[in-house]
Amino acid sequence: MRRPHLQTGRLTLRPLEASDEAAVVAGLNDWDVTRWLAVVPFPYGPADFRTFLSIAEPGETWAIEDRTGFVGVIGNEGALGYWFARHAWGRGYATEAARAVLAAHFEEPEATMIESGYFDGNSRSANVLTKLGFRIAGYKIRRTVARPDEDTLSCRMELTRESWSAARPS
DSSP states (O other): OOOSOEEOSSOEEEOOOGGGHHHHHHHHTOHHHHTTOSSOOSSOOHHHHHHHHHHOOTTTEEEEEETTEEEEEEEESSBEEEEEOGGGTTSSHHHHHHHHHHHHHHHSTTOOOEEEEEETTOHHHHHHHHHTTOEEEEEEEEOOSSSTTOOEEEEEEEEOHHHHHHHSOO
16 A cells, blocks of 8 residues: 655655645755755656656655755655755754655565665765664665766665564654
């Protein structure tokens, strides 16, 4: 069962909407955000957002809000991925939002292992994924949409149901 709305102690995860366009475009036009993302172009424009919105499935992709408004996007479309606007960094939101998405994922009896990953140098994401129970499954060289001429080392990580259960706070 897909859950289009998720709630945590501080965050609301809801379907992405057309009204999120300005916040998403502003957030992804920060190079320090986009440089760590595999499939996001830079610069990022309204047309890019509209294309993304047309494929963002409720219950697989969520806009993330705190009490002040939009702070980022998280998705579980075959792999866990997320990004946060710079003003939301350092608050533990990535771990909190990902825990909600992973809990919904593993609620499903048939749910199996889930993948995620990070690019070399992105210690924030490495720390988040490790905290959540992900384990390193391998490395490979990738090119990103924003950095098409640059080879970048990518760490692929996996989270099993057992690792998720062991890593959850009591």
